[in-house]
Structures are given as C-alpha cells and as structure tokens.
Amino acid sequence: MTDILEELDARGLIVQRSHAQEFQEHIVSASRTVYCGFDPTAPSLHVGNLVPLLALARFQQAGHRPVILVGGATGLIGDPSGRDQERTLQPTDVVAAWVERLTGQTNRFVSFEGSNAALVVNNYEWASQINLIEFLRDVGKHFSINAMIQRDAVKARLEREESGLSYTEFSYALVQALDFLQLHRSYGCTIQIGGSDQWGNIVSGVDLIRRTAGATAYALTFPLVARSDGKKFGKSTGGAIWLDADLTSPYAFYQFWLNTDDADVGRFLRYFTFVARTTIDEIVTEHGKHPHQRDGQRELARQVTRLVHGDAGLQAAERITEALFGGEIDKLTAGDFEQLRLDGVDNVKVNEGDTLLDAMVALDLAPSKGRARQLVQQGGVALNGQVIVDIDAALSAKQALHDRFHLLRRGKKHWALLVHAA
Numbered sequence: 001m002t003d004i005l006e007e008l009d010a011r012g013l014i015v016q017r018s019h020a021q022e023f024q025e026h027i028v029s030a031s032r033t034v035y036c037g038f039d040p041t042a043p044s045l046h047v048g049n050l051v052p053l054l055a056l057a058r059f060q061q062a063g064h065r066p067v068i069l070v071g072g073a074t075g076l077i078g079d080p081s082g083r084d085q086e087r088t089l090q091p092t093d094v095v096a097a098w099v100e101r102l103t104g105q106t107n108r109f110v111s112f113e114g115s116n117a118a119l120v121v122n123n124y125e126w127a128s129q130i131n132l133i134e135f136l137r138d139v140g141k142h143f144s145i146n147a148m149i150q151r152d153a154v155k156a157r158l159e160r161e162e163s164g165l166s167y168t169e170f171s172y173a174l175v176q177a178l179d180f181l182q183l184h185r186s187y188g189c190t191i192q193i194g195g196s197d198q199w200g201n202i203v204s205g206v207d208l209i210r211r212t213a214g215a216t217a218y219a220l221t222f223p224l225v226a227r228s229d230g231k232k233f234g235k236s237t238g239g240a241i242w243l244d245a246d247l248t249s250p251y252a253f254y255q256f257w258l259n260t261d262d263a264d265v266g267r268f269l270r271y272f273t274f275v276a277r278t279t280i281d282e283i284v285t286e287h288g289k290h291p292h293q294r295d296g297q298r299e300l301a302r303q304v305t306r307l308v309h310g311d312a313g314l315q316a317a318e319r320i321t322e323a324l325f326g327g328e329i330d331k332l333t334a335g336d337f338e339q340l341r342l343d344g345v346d347n348v349k350v351n352e353g354d355t356l357l358d359a360m361v362a363l364d365l366a367p368s369k370g371r372a373r374q375l376v377q378q379g380g381v382a383l384n385g386q387v388i389v390d391i392d393a394a395l396s397a398k399q400a401l402h403d404r405f406h407l408l409r410r411g412k413k414h415w416a417l418l419v420h421a422a
Contacts, residue, residue, distance in 0.1 A: 001028045004062035008220075010277060011270040013055065015196040018206060018219040026190065026218060027064075031116055034059045034191035035067035035183050037123070037176065038106060040075040040098035041087065044244035045105050047234045047256070048195075050272055050304070051222050053109045055193055056118070058274075065116040067189060068106045072099045072124030074176060080169040081153040081197040082224075084160065089168075099124070105243050109307070119187065123179045130178075139174050139181075142211045143204070148173065151200035173204045180205025181212060189217075196221040225271065228263040243308055249339035250309040254317035257301035258294070262287070265296035273303040320344065324415055329385045334402040340417050341405075347417035350406070356383065356393045359408070363416045375410060382409045395420075 005024055008014050017023055026032065036052045038045060045053075056066035075095045078087035090098075103120055110118035148154055148170070157165040180202075183189035192202045202219040209217040225233045234241050241256050242248040248256075260268055266284040269275055275283075287296030306314045320336050323329050324345075341347050348362045357372040360381070366372035373391050375381050381388045383406055384399075397403050397420045406418035 001031065001064075002062045003028050004059055004064070005220075007058065007062070008055065008222075012267065013051070013222050013271065014220065015223050016199050016219070016221045018203065019216065022216070023218045023220075026216075031063050031065060032191055033065045033067060033183070033187050033189040034193060035069055035180075035189050036193045037069040037071050037074065037179060038102055039071040039079060040095050040102050041078075041090075042240075042242075043098050043101050044242040044247050045102060046243065047241045047272075048225055049243070050308075051225060052193055052195065053106060054272065054274070054307075055222060057109050059193075060110055060116060060118060061274075063116060064191075065187075066110050066118045067183060067187060068103075068110065068118065068120045069179060069183070070099050070102050070106065070120065070122050071179075072096065072122040073127035074123060074172065074179070075099070076124075077172050077175060078169055079153075079172050079176075079201070080157055080165060081201065083153075083157070085163045086166055086169055101244070121183070123175075123182070126182050127175060127178065135174075135178075138212075139178050139208065142208055143174060143177075153197065153200055173201045176201045177204040177208040180217065181208050184209050184213060184215065184217060190215075191218045191220065193220045193222070195224050197224060225268075227261060228267075229261055245309060245313065246342075249342045249344060250305060250313035250317045251320045251336075251339045252343040253308065254301045254305045254314070254321065257304050258297050258321075260297050260300055262291050262296070265300060269296075269300055269303070273300070273307070275299075275303060327385060329401070329407055332401070332407075334404070337402060337405040337407075337417065337419075340407075341419060345415045345417050347419055349421055350395050350418045351421060352395070352397060354395050356381070356388060356395060356408075357391070359395065359416075359418050360410070363408070365408070365410045365414060365416060380411055383407070 005027055036056055038049060056068065060066045072095060076092065078089065099122060107120065112118050149158060154165060157163060180192050192205055194202055199221050206217045206219050209215055227233050236256055241253060265287055266280060269280045269283065283296055283299055302314060305317055316336055316339065319331055320339060323332050346363050348359060350359055357369045360366045360372040361369055366375055376388050376391050379387055384401055395406060395418060400406050400420055404420045408416045408418055
C-alpha cells in the first residue's frame with residue numbers, strides 16, 4: 001500500500017492525527033476502511049467540504065475503502081463545533097430531503113466499483129433504532145462530563161453567557177462516536193477523517209471503540225481553509241459557493257476560483273486538485289514570473305470546476321467567460337444564459353415592447369432615463385453584441401437570443417441580462 005499519510009502531509013492537509021507511528025504502520029500494511037461524515041445542514045455541500053471529499057478519494061486511490069456518512073441523525077441534532085450560537089433545528093422532512101441531495105453530490109467523487117468500492121450510509125438508519133435507556137447505558141456511561149466540558153467546542157460555548165449550550169448539542173459528540181462504533185462493527189472501519197474542528201468528536205469515537213470493542217481506531221483532521229488575505233474562504237458577494245449547480249452555477253463556481261489571490265494559488269492546487277505536487281510547483285513558479293496573466297488561477301479554476309461539474313460544466317464556464325470578456329456572444333447556449341440568470345450578472349424580467357431605457361434604470365445601469373439616453377447617444381450601450389443607436393429601442397422576443405434573452409453591456413465591463421417572460 002502507498003503511504004497516503006505522506007502524500008497528505010506533503011500537501012499540507014494534516015492538522016492532527018492520533019497514534020502517529022502506529023497509524024502509519026496501520027495504513028501501509030493493508031487496505032483499510034476510512035469514513036467521513038457530512039451533516040445535511042443545508043440543501044448542498046459547499047467548497048469547504050471538498051477537502052474531506054477529495055481526501056476520501058485520495059484514500060481510495062491509495063487502495064483503501066471510503067465510507068461516506070450522510071448524517072440524517074446528526075443533522076437533526078446540530079454540531080456545536082465552530083458555532084457561536086445553536087443551530088436552528090430543521091424539520092425531519094427537510095433534513096431527509098437534504099440527505100437525498102447530499103448523497104447525490106458526494107457520490108461523484110469516489111468510485112463504487114472494484115475491490116475497495118465506496119459505500120454511502122445514513123446514520124439515521126441505526127440512530128433511530130436505539131432506545132434512550134440503551135443509549136445512556138451502552139454509550140453515555142463511557143463519557144466523562146469532566147472531560148467533555150474541556151473540549152474546545154463545548155468550552156467556548158459554555159463561556160458565552162448569551163448563548164450557552166443545550167443538552168441536545170452537548171450530546172452530539174456521543175452520537176458521532178456511536179457512528180464510528182457502528183461502522184467499526186459493520187464494516188471494520190478503523191479511521192475517521194474530518195475538519196480540524198471535528199477533532200474532539202472524532203477522538204470520542206476512537207475512545208468508545210477502545211472501551212467497548214477493545215480495538216484501536218485512528219483519527220485524522222484537515223485544515224479549515226482560510227484565505228491568505230483574511231477573508232472567509234468559500235464566500236462571494238452572493239453568499240456561499242455551493243457544489244449544487246442549481247445554487248451556484250458552474251460559471252460562478254469557475255469565477256470564484258479564477259479570482260483566487262496569487263498567494264493562495266499553490267496551496268489551493270494542493271488542497272483541491274489531484275495534480276501532482278511536482279507539476280504544481282512548476283505551475284506556481286511560472287505563475288510567479290507573470291502573475292498578471294493569471295495562468296495559475298486559470299489552471300486551478302479548470303481543475304476544480306471539472307471535478308465538481310464535469311467536462312460539460314467546465315466548457316460552459318469557459319464559454320461564458322470568453323463571451324463576456326471577448327464578446328463572442330453568439331456562441332452562448334440557452335443553458336449558458338440560464339447560468340448567467342442564476343448568479344452570473346444582474347438581470348431583470350421584461351415584457352414585449354418595454355424600452356431599453358426603462359430596463360437600464362431598473363438594473364441600476366443608469367440613475368434615470370435621461371442618463372440612460374445619454375449613454376445610448378454616446379455609443380456606450382450594446383445589446384446582444386450590437387451597439388444601440390436607437391434611443392427609443394423597444395425590446396422584442398423576436399430579436400432576443402434563444403427567443404428570451406438580451407445581453408446588455410454598458411461600457412466595457414458592466415453586463416446585465418434582460419429576460420422575456422416565458
């Protein structure tokens with residue numbers, strides 16, 4: 001077996017690991033089963049979840065069996081880790097729907113074929129079957145309150161008088177520990193991975209397996225990604241960067257990575273791609289010679305967009321980018337315009353016969369119809385690639401691209417989309 005720990009460490013992906021020397025011997029001596037959990041706290045995973053998702057894929061490529069746990073049970077409780085206040089508890093049917101969505105998203109990163117085929121499980125299947133007395137006797141008795149309140153996630157919340165910590169959240173670590181024990185019993189799982197904020201929860205499972213099964217299990221955590229400029233990773237002006245194409249379009253996803261700071265290019269290539277480390281070093285070196293060309297960002301955007309949205313998603317993202325920055329509007333498909341409508345540019349609905357001037361005001365491309373008229377007279381407005389000369393131009397679906405869309409440009413950089421009502 002290859003030393004996956006050495007590869008992860010070289011990419012800067014290891015923050016904490018238990019049983020250091022023993023762990024390495026364990027991982028190289030045979031194929032192991034490793035799991036990571038993802039709670040359905042939203043209808044989609046986000047870019048920060050890519051680190052553990054791709055880590056599962058890296059383990060599988062090294063010969064190990066990945067288990068993806070979607071937390072139908074833990075998602076109903078709420079993890080206090082990294083939270084200043086308690087999560088709003090979602091209805092059971094909402095969480096169940098999110099479980100289905102997350103299951104579909106996680107499936108694309110691992111293989112379900114071969115001797116180490118991946119497995120997807122939902123912890124609601126066993127957590128919902130255990131009764132309270134059984135849980136308290138078989139799980140709760142192995143946990144010391146004294147030790148639990150010293151863990152960072154719990155201690156931080158207990159010190160916040162205005163929020164505190166409910167018993168529901170306090171019990172989260174026990175439920176996650178039960179998950180590890182259940183996977184150990186059912187599938188021989190010996191390794192749990194996750195973000196560094198999950199260390200306390202993970203070692204709870206390691207300890208529970210030792211106490212109840214008399215076996216050794218291992219914990220491994222990854223960094224919580226931050227940007228070098230101090231801004232929160234995974235956020236844009238529109239909010240979180242989701243993996244679901246219906247929430248963040250492939251174009252917006254591509255642009256997010258394209259706008260990576262120069263200082264983050266190498267690190268993000270190591271974290272979020274399977275590009276060999278030697279190749280990454282070459283990319284970073286060349287990028288450093290001509291940073292204004294943004295070749296490093298472009299390679300990063302290509303690699304991650306292809307991983308998440310496939311070749312078709314990448315091609316659409318590059319096609320839209322070229323159209324907006326190079327003017328090749330005629331190559332855009334109806335699907336491309338739908339991406340722009342979702343989160344690519346400002347857009348507004350229009351009706352047959354509405355004027356261009358009214359649309360410009362509605363989109364804040366001009367403060368008034370008078371100013372909009374001046375911009376048109378100065379030749380500073382183009383519609384579907386053609387400079388507008390008619391001040392009183394009316395909008396018609398017959399002249400729209402794909403019978404619905406008008407792509408409006410003010411100046412060289414300000415784009416907007418006018419969409420005819422269906």
